[in-house]
Amino acid sequence: MAKVKIRENYHQARWDEPIIYELSTPGERGILVPQPEREIREEAGDILSKLPENMLRKEKPNLPEISQKHVLAHYLHLSQETLGSNLNNDISQGTCTMKYNPRINEKLATLIHEVHPLQDESTIQGLLSIYYRFEHMLKEISGMDKFTFQPGGGSHAVYTAASIIRAYHESRGELEQRNEVITTIFSHPCDAATPSTAGFKIITLYPNEETGVPDVEALKEAVSERTAALFITNPEDTGIYNPIIDEFVKIVQEAGGLCFYDQANANGMLGIARAREAGFDMCHFNVHKTFGTPHGCSGPGTGALGVRSHLAKFLPVPTVEYDGEKYYLDYDRPESIGKVRGFFGVAPVILKAYCWTMMMGADGLREVAEISVLNNNYLQKKIEAIDGVETWYAEGRRRLEQVRYNWRKLYEETGVGTDDIMRRIGDYGIQHYWTSHHPWVVPEPFTLEPCETYSKADLDEYAAVLERIAEEARKDPDFVKASPHKCASHVIAKPEELNDPSKWALTWRAYLKKHKKEEPSLG
Amino acid sequence: MKLGFIVNPIAGMGGKVGLKGTDGKEVLEKAIRLGAKPESPIKAKKALEVLKPYMDEIELITCHGSMGEEEATDLGFKPRVIGERKDKVGPEDTEEAAKLMLDMGVDLLLFAGGDGTARNVYNAIGDKLPVIGIPAGVKIHSAVYANHPRSAGEVALKYLRGEIKTIREAEVMDIDEEAFRKGQVTAKLYGYMRVPYERQLVQSLKAGRPEQEEAAQDAVADRIIDEMEPDVFYIIGSGTSTRPIMEKLGLPNTLLGIDIVKNKELVASDVGEKDILRIINGQKAKIIVTIIGGQGYIFGRGNQQLSGEVIKMVGKENIRIIATKGKIVSLGGQPILVDTGDDEVNRMFNGYMRVITSYNEEIMYRVKGL
Numbered sequence: 018m019a020k021v022k023i024r025e026n027y028h029q030a031r032w033d034e035p036i037i038y039e040l041s042t043p044g045e046r047g048i049l050v051p052q053p054e055r056e057i058r059e060e061a062g063d064i065l066s067k068l069p070e071n072m073l074r075k076e077k078p079n080l081p082e083i084s085q086k087h088v089l090a091h092y093l094h095l096s097q098e099t100l101g102s103n104l105n106n107d108i109s110q111g112t113c114t115m116k117y118n119p120r121i122n123e124k125l126a127t128l129i130h131e132v133h134p135l136q137d138e139s140t141i142q143g144l145l146s147i148y149y150r151f152e153h154m155l156k157e158i159s160g161m162d163k164f165t166f167q168p169g170g171g172s173h174a175v176y177t178a179a180s181i182i183r184a185y186h187e188s189r190g191e192l193e194q195r196n197e198v199i200t201t202i203f204s205h206p207c208d209a210a211t212p213s214t215a216g217f218k219i220i221t222l223y224p225n226e227e228t229g230v231p232d233v234e235a236l237k238e239a240v241s242e243r244t245a246a247l248f249i250t251n252p253e254d255t256g257i258y259n260p261i262i263d264e265f266v267k268i269v270q271e272a273g274g275l276c277f278y279d280q281a282n283a284n285g286m287l288g289i290a291r292a293r294e295a296g297f298d299m300c301h302f303n304v305h306k307t308f309g310t311p312h313g314c315s316g317p318g319t320g321a322l323g324v325r326s327h328l329a330k331f332l333p334v335p336t337v338e339y340d341g342e343k344y345y346l347d348y349d350r351p352e353s354i355g356k357v358r359g360f361f362g363v364a365p366v367i368l369k370a371y372c373w374t375m376m377m378g379a380d381g382l383r384e385v386a387e388i389s390v391l392n393n394n395y396l397q398k399k400i401e402a403i404d405g406v407e408t409w410y411a412e413g414r415r416r417l418e419q420v421r422y423n424w425r426k427l428y429e430e431t432g433v434g435t436d437d438i439m440r441r442i443g444d445y446g447i448q449h450y451w452t453s454h455h456p457w458v459v460p461e462p463f464t465l466e467p468c469e470t471y472s473k474a475d476l477d478e479y480a481a482v483l484e485r486i487a488e489e490a491r492k493d494p495d496f497v498k499a500s501p502h503k504c505a506s507h508v509i510a511k512p513e514e515l516n517d518p519s520k521w522a523l524t525w526r527a528y529l530k531k532h533k534k535e536e537p538s539l540g
Numbered sequence: 541m542k543l544g545f546i547v548n549p550i551a552g553m554g555g556k557v558g559l560k561g562t563d564g565k566e567v568l569e570k571a572i573r574l575g576a577k578p579e580s581p582i583k584a585k586k587a588l589e590v591l592k593p594y595m596d597e598i599e600l601i602t603c604h605g606s607m608g609e610e611e612a613t614d615l616g617f618k619p620r621v622i623g624e625r626k627d628k629v630g631p632e633d634t635e636e637a638a639k640l641m642l643d644m645g646v647d648l649l650l651f652a653g654g655d656g657t658a659r660n661v662y663n664a665i666g667d668k669l670p671v672i673g674i675p676a677g678v679k680i681h682s683a684v685y686a687n688h689p690r691s692a693g694e695v696a697l698k699y700l701r702g703e704i705k706t707i708r709e710a711e712v713m714d715i716d717e718e719a720f721r722k723g724q725v726t727a728k729l730y731g732y733m734r735v736p737y738e739r740q741l742v743q744s745l746k747a748g749r750p751e752q753e754e755a756a757q758d759a760v761a762d763r764i765i766d767e768m769e770p771d772v773f774y775i776i777g778s779g780t781s782t783r784p785i786m787e788k789l790g791l792p793n794t795l796l797g798i799d800i801v802k803n804k805e806l807v808a809s810d811v812g813e814k815d816i817l818r819i820i821n822g823q824k825a826k827i828i829v830t831i832i833g834g835q836g837y838i839f840g841r842g843n844q845q846l847s848g849e850v851i852k853m854v855g856k857e858n859i860r861i862i863a864t865k866g867k868i869v870s871l872g873g874q875p876i877l878v879d880t881g882d883d884e885v886n887r888m889f890n891g892y893m894r895v896i897t898s899y900n901e902e903i904m905y906r907v908k909g910l
Contacts, residue, residue: 217900218900220902221897222903225906234891239894432690432694456866458869458873
């Protein structure tokens with residue numbers, strides 16, 4: 018067996034890099050733009066006078082003035098203070114489904130970067146056909162009847178689902194009566210937050226201590242003539258799959274409620290189980306989780322929302338349709354909830370997701386699920402062998418594609434908690450892990466999700482690093498508590514200072530204003 | 541930084557020999573005869589150990605002998621020792637020491653014991669001084685205790701170093717030990733002490749900041765008030781969670797007792813069981829209760845006035861449980877408990893009930909009748 022490599026002597030760069038505005042020197046230039054030739058100047062005339070008065074700036078923009086070399090050095094330094102998206106051991110980002118995003122799809126997406134969303138439909142037939150085909154694939158994967166790709170992310174799609182549910186009950190004259198949405202504490206927090214924003218009351222189910230999923234009795238007690246819908250993730254954050262999810266759906270539907278399946282992360286069941294067979298009315302996928310497109314630092318992403326036929330008329334406009342000859346955008350949908358985002362979604366993301374799905378093929382998608390689950394079960398055995406780690410709930414039952422572990426035991430023994438260990442991981446050149454959504458129902462939590470793109474060596478390295486840190490915690494707890502020691506940024510001594518609105522601002526200009534400093538004069 | 545440190549050296553001795561507490565001299569003697577060993581000093585040292593690296597920065601004030609001096613000097617501290625040296629110590633010594641420490645201007649009082657000890661400290665200082673308890677007693681219904689001795693030390697350290705700035709009110713509760721040993725449990729809510737709030741250490745779980753908890757309590761109160769029906773009696777339970785309801789209605793509130801409201805007007809204050817039965821007398825009423833103390837009780841601890849008979853008259857369907865999410869999470873998955881002393885009533889609660897956690901939010905949570 019290959020020896021496990023731990024990066025003992027890793028050390029991240031620390032540049033103490035100023036903000037780019039602080040590097041600015043008045044008059045310094047990165048590029049000298051050549052003056053236009055005389056003939057051109059004469060032909061064009063005074064072009065600025067042709068702009069409407071209200072579009073003209075009164076002051077010059079305050080941009081940093083800095084040479085080309087120093088601009089490049091600045092961004093190089095900043096990049097060296099990160100671990101690099103896509104290329105790190107991101108097993109640690111449980112619930113995020115961080116997998117490698119093939120570079121070729123990024124390349125392909127550049128083919129459409131000059132397409133404008135206001136172009137005539139006849140000029141983007143290829144792009145629309147990709148929307149149409151990708152929708153067809155997701156219909157097949159989920160069993161739903163129609164999709165929208167308009168939402169810009171997962172929670173956005175869930176909010177759209179809540180809006181559709183509102184429209185559905187309103188159309189039946191039951192909205193006033195049906196004002197409660199049921200969810201579970203280990204479902205994604207947006208399953209409570211977005212229906213709440215849409216005006217519903219939220220009833221949250223807690224898990225049975227043994228099974229790790231809510232009892233049917235708890236659901237039955239929650240369901241009534243007031244029930245508008247169930248919003249649920251499965252498997253939940255714990256990685257435990259609710260084996261009687263179809264029964265849950267039936268109970269809610271029999272009471273007149275709709276059922277929404279949060280499948281942001283469907284990595285554990287692609288090609289194996291579908292929302293339709295479980296009886297759901299709607300589901301969504303985060304294509305930036307499950308379908309191989311990047312998590313672009315909060316966007317662009319896409320939350321693909323699918324519904325059964327009885328809800329299709331409420332989907333946002335436009336939908337992408339095909340009349341047998343050409344593809345077109347259909348705005349003529351009188352019962353639609355309207356638009357939830359500009360235009361018709363993030364086209365390059367849909368293109369990348371389409372390419373990824375085409376490359377995988379039907380068998381490949383199933384293999385994604387199989388390897389994700391296998392990786393997770395292999396890692397779980399190794400992690401649970403570490404002294405100090407526990408896994409709560411459903412003892413002896415397999416998790417699907419992620420596990421919520423906890424360091425409660427280690428914490429009680431050594432005083433080293435999950436936040437300390439998280440910081441220490443960075444010292445081995447590995448991304449900090451995700452602890453848990455709030456509230457922390459499981460104490461001292463951490464959540465790992467080894468998707469299909471990690472190798473056995475990645476898994477072994479990860480487990481070995483955690484094992485090492487647990488040993489360190491026993492030998493020298495203060496050392497772990499004072500970590501990281503080798504990262505670009507250290508522990509935040511006074512976190513409350515980062516929240517101090519009198520000190521910080523979102524832009525350089527607001528910062529200067531707040532501290533009554535003058536903006537440098539711009540000649 | 542001045543830290544007061546009091547150890548109740550006999551706390552916890554009854555537990556391992558099955559005595560359910562050590563309040564009362566005879567019981568203590570019995571515990572010792574049964575082979576009970578002092579548990580509290582060991583736990584107190586676990587807490588104090590956390591502060592050891594900062595020994596030079598902390599002025600430690602403690603009591604003679606096993607009430608703190610021994611534990612502190614064992615760890616290398618050089619504490620200032622107050623009070624008189626005694627062979628046998630009792631609750632009056634805890635009270636006296638706490639009073640002295642208050643007068644000496646300590647910044648925080650760290651004490652080891654159980655519910656009895658918390659009561660003694662409360663009698664002496666009320667809410668004048670922040671405290672944190674090291675759990676060492678048999679009975680820990682009071683919420684002034686950290687979840688683990690080490691955590692108590694960490695809370696103390698963080699507070700003294702200015703890393704914790706928020707203070708919350710926590711219940712001081714105690715059960716009648718004599719009745720307890722006979723198998724009857726009644727716990728009384730004695731008051732609230734001020735405890736540094738470290739979300740991770742006091743409640744063991746991260747569950748929102750105290751200002752969020754306060755906002756949530758306000759939202760719950762708004763919900764209760766908005767849903768109030770005309771001509772229905774509202775029996776408002778004890779505790780800080782129900783306080784905002786009375787405040788928002790502009791009515792005087794009995795923190796440690798039960799008030800009755802109808803048509804948003806006060807009907808009666810600080811009522812006993814008999815008063816409730818007489819006033820309600822079969823008319824429509826609702827009970828608003830919250831989880832009191834650290835163990836998850838909604839009935840039978842801190843609100844004995846809401847007896848089995850009262851509950852039967854009002855009906856289970858007319859009970860509204862309110863609690864912040866933080867409180868629910870701090871139960872660590874354990875069910876909400878009901879112990880009215882009436883088995884039939886207790887059994888009626890087995891199952892799931894809604895807990896109102898915000899204006900628009902409820903948690904469906906397991907309830908267990910003892």
